[in-house]
Amino acid sequence: MYQVIARKYRPQTFSDVVNQEHVKTTLENAIAQQRIAHGYIFSGQRGTGKTTVARILARCINCVNGPTPQPCGVCANCLEAAKGGGMNVIEIDAASNRGINEMRELNQSVLQRPASARYKIFIIDEAHQITTDAFNALLKTIEEPPEWVVFILCTTEAHKIPATIASRCQHFSFRSVDFEDLMARMAWICGQEGIEADAEALAVLAQAGEGSVRDSLSALDQAIACCGAQLHAAEIRALLGMFSLESLGQVSQALSDSDSRRMLDVVDELERNGHNLQHFSRELARYFRNLLVARIAGAEGAARLIAASQVQRQSLAEVAAGFSEEDLTRFLHLSLELFRDLQYSLQPRFHLEIGLVRLVQAGRLVPIEKALAEIQGSGAGSAAEMRRPANSVPPPSSPAVVAPKPRAGPSPFEIDSAKKAAPAPGSRPPAPEGDARERLLAHLVQNGLTHLADAVENSSVTAAGAELQIVTAKTYKMYLEDRHFESAVREVFGRPLRIKITVGETGSPPAAIPAKAAAGNGADDIASKALANPEVQRFREVFGGEVRKVRNLKE
Ligand SMILES: Nc1ncnc2c1ncn2[C@@H]1O[C@H](COP(=O)(O)OP(=O)(O)O)[C@@H](O)[C@H]1O
Ligand SMILES: [Mg+2]
Ligand SMILES: [Zn+2]
Known part of the structure; x- marks a missing residue:
C-alpha cells in the first residue's frame, strides 16, 4: 500500500525529530527524572512535530x-503509541469531536484505570477547537486528574486555550523548522526512496513548506508523482507556482535601473507563459522580505532568517546591497499591498502592472533628510545630482540615509520649530501694534485654525489701544465672532482686546499695517521675493509642483 512520505517518515524517536531541541531536551530530562506532568500543551505552526512528539x-x-x-520501540505499549492510539493512548481530533458530549465521554474514560500500561494518555489534536462548554467539562478532570492520566493538548493557536486549562499544563512551543535542517532531512528521505534531487530542487521544496516539515514533504510527494525519480528545480517551481531568484531578479534590476518599461515586460512575459500572477506577487513579497533581511543582517548573519541555500543567500545579499534599507522597506510594504490587492482583483494583470510601476516610482524617492541637506548645502550639487542616478547604486557599506551636511543657517524647519518653542505668549515682549495681523495669522496657522487664518488673511486688522479693529467681508464675520478667535487674540496679545468687526472693503489696508504685509501690490512683492529665494527655488526643482500661495509668517 502506498503511504504518503510524511507519514512513512514520521520520526519514531526524539533524535529523529528535526529542530525543536528545547522541547526534546526538556522532555528527555523530565522523563529521566520520572517527573511526568498531567497536562502538556504543544503549540506551534502545523507540520512541525507536535503530534509526532506527543506520540514519542x-x-x-x-x-x-x-x-x-529511550523507549524500546517494540513492546506492545510502544507499538500502540506509534500507530496512533489504542486502549491506553487515546488520540482525539478535537476538530470533529469538540462538543460537550464527547468531553463527558472522555471524563468517563479518564476514570477507568489503564488496562495494560502505567498511564492513560490522551492526545487531543487541534485542541483550540474544543467548545467553551466542553472545556469546562474537561476542566475538572484536568484540575484533579487521577494519577494515571496524562493530557497532551496539541494546537496551532495556543491563545485559544482557556487560561484555566493552560495554567495547569506545561507549555512547549514548537518553532518552524530551519531551512538547512529541513534540506538535510529531505535529502535523507530522497536517498531512502531512491529519488535523485539536486540541492536546488530540495531548496525549492523546502521553501514551499514555509517551515512546515509536513508541507515540504507533501510537496515532495507531489513532485515525485509529477516528475518521477529525478527532480529538477525548474519543473518543481512550475508545479508549485514558484519563481526562481533570476526571474524575481528582473524586478530588482528594473528597480535599480528605474525602468518602468521593463516592469510591463515582466508582467507580459508572466502572462504569456501562463503563470499565476497571484503566486508571483506572493513570491515577490517574500523576495523583498529576504532582500531586506539580507540588507540588514548580511548573507551570513541572515542564515537562520532566510529560507534559502547559501548560494541563494549570497546572491540575495548582492542584490540587496544595491538598495538602501528604506528602499527595501518601501518595496516590501508595497509588494505586500500588491499581494493583498491581487487576491481580490478581477483584473490581476492591471493590478500587477500598477503595483510594479509604483515600485519603480517609490525607488525614485530621495530620502527627505538628503533632500533637505542638499537644499541647504550652499548651492553645492545641483538638483540633477540629487535625483538618484539611474543605475548608480550606493555601495554596500554606505549608510542607508545620508546624514544632512553641516550648513550655514537654520533650515526652514528649524526656524519653524524654534517658533513653536517660543516663550509663552504672555511673557513675550510687546511687539509693535502694526504686526497685529501677521502675528495673529502666524498663531492661527500654527494652531491649525485654518478657517480663522483664512478669514484674517482676507481682512485688515488694526490694534488700537485696547481695541482690535477688523474690517472684513461678510462671509468671514461669522468666523471671527467665534470664541476661538477671541481666545487666539488673547493669547497673541497677552491680554483680552475688544474685538470690533466691521463689514467692508479690505482692499486698502489701514495705515498702521506695513504695505508689504497687506493685500494688493504688496502681496505680489512678497510672493516674488519668496519665489526668488534660492531655497524655495531648490525645493521647486527637487520636488516640482507650483507655488499656490505665499503667506508671510516671519514677522
Ligand atoms: N520536527 C520534525 N522532524 C521531522 N519530521 C517532522 C517534524 N515535524 C513534522 N514532521 C513530519 O511531518 C509529519 C507531520 O508532523 P506532525 O507531528 O503531525 O505535525 P503537527 O505539528 O502538525 O502535529 C510527520 O509525519 C513527519 O513526517
Ligand atoms: Mg498534528
Ligand atoms: Zn517499549
Whole structure:
C-alpha cells in the first residue's frame, strides 16, 4: 500500500525529530527524572512535530522499560503509541469531536484505570477547537486528574486555550523548522526512496513548506508523482507556482535601473507563459522580505532568517546591497499591498502592472533628510545630482540615509520649530501694534485654525489701544465672532482686546499695517521675493509642483 512520505517518515524517536531541541531536551530530562506532568500543551505552526512528539512522549511514558527517554520501540505499549492510539493512548481530533458530549465521554474514560500500561494518555489534536462548554467539562478532570492520566493538548493557536486549562499544563512551543535542517532531512528521505534531487530542487521544496516539515514533504510527494525519480528545480517551481531568484531578479534590476518599461515586460512575459500572477506577487513579497533581511543582517548573519541555500543567500545579499534599507522597506510594504490587492482583483494583470510601476516610482524617492541637506548645502550639487542616478547604486557599506551636511543657517524647519518653542505668549515682549495681523495669522496657522487664518488673511486688522479693529467681508464675520478667535487674540496679545468687526472693503489696508504685509501690490512683492529665494527655488526643482500661495509668517 502506498503511504504518503510524511507519514512513512514520521520520526519514531526524539533524535529523529528535526529542530525543536528545547522541547526534546526538556522532555528527555523530565522523563529521566520520572517527573511526568498531567497536562502538556504543544503549540506551534502545523507540520512541525507536535503530534509526532506527543506520540514519542507517550511511548517514553508507557514503554515496558519506562518511563524512559529511550523507549524500546517494540513492546506492545510502544507499538500502540506509534500507530496512533489504542486502549491506553487515546488520540482525539478535537476538530470533529469538540462538543460537550464527547468531553463527558472522555471524563468517563479518564476514570477507568489503564488496562495494560502505567498511564492513560490522551492526545487531543487541534485542541483550540474544543467548545467553551466542553472545556469546562474537561476542566475538572484536568484540575484533579487521577494519577494515571496524562493530557497532551496539541494546537496551532495556543491563545485559544482557556487560561484555566493552560495554567495547569506545561507549555512547549514548537518553532518552524530551519531551512538547512529541513534540506538535510529531505535529502535523507530522497536517498531512502531512491529519488535523485539536486540541492536546488530540495531548496525549492523546502521553501514551499514555509517551515512546515509536513508541507515540504507533501510537496515532495507531489513532485515525485509529477516528475518521477529525478527532480529538477525548474519543473518543481512550475508545479508549485514558484519563481526562481533570476526571474524575481528582473524586478530588482528594473528597480535599480528605474525602468518602468521593463516592469510591463515582466508582467507580459508572466502572462504569456501562463503563470499565476497571484503566486508571483506572493513570491515577490517574500523576495523583498529576504532582500531586506539580507540588507540588514548580511548573507551570513541572515542564515537562520532566510529560507534559502547559501548560494541563494549570497546572491540575495548582492542584490540587496544595491538598495538602501528604506528602499527595501518601501518595496516590501508595497509588494505586500500588491499581494493583498491581487487576491481580490478581477483584473490581476492591471493590478500587477500598477503595483510594479509604483515600485519603480517609490525607488525614485530621495530620502527627505538628503533632500533637505542638499537644499541647504550652499548651492553645492545641483538638483540633477540629487535625483538618484539611474543605475548608480550606493555601495554596500554606505549608510542607508545620508546624514544632512553641516550648513550655514537654520533650515526652514528649524526656524519653524524654534517658533513653536517660543516663550509663552504672555511673557513675550510687546511687539509693535502694526504686526497685529501677521502675528495673529502666524498663531492661527500654527494652531491649525485654518478657517480663522483664512478669514484674517482676507481682512485688515488694526490694534488700537485696547481695541482690535477688523474690517472684513461678510462671509468671514461669522468666523471671527467665534470664541476661538477671541481666545487666539488673547493669547497673541497677552491680554483680552475688544474685538470690533466691521463689514467692508479690505482692499486698502489701514495705515498702521506695513504695505508689504497687506493685500494688493504688496502681496505680489512678497510672493516674488519668496519665489526668488534660492531655497524655495531648490525645493521647486527637487520636488516640482507650483507655488499656490505665499503667506508671510516671519514677522
Ligand atoms: N520536527 C520534525 N522532524 C521531522 N519530521 C517532522 C517534524 N515535524 C513534522 N514532521 C513530519 O511531518 C509529519 C507531520 O508532523 P506532525 O507531528 O503531525 O505535525 P503537527 O505539528 O502538525 O502535529 C510527520 O509525519 C513527519 O513526517
Ligand atoms: Mg498534528
Ligand atoms: Zn517499549
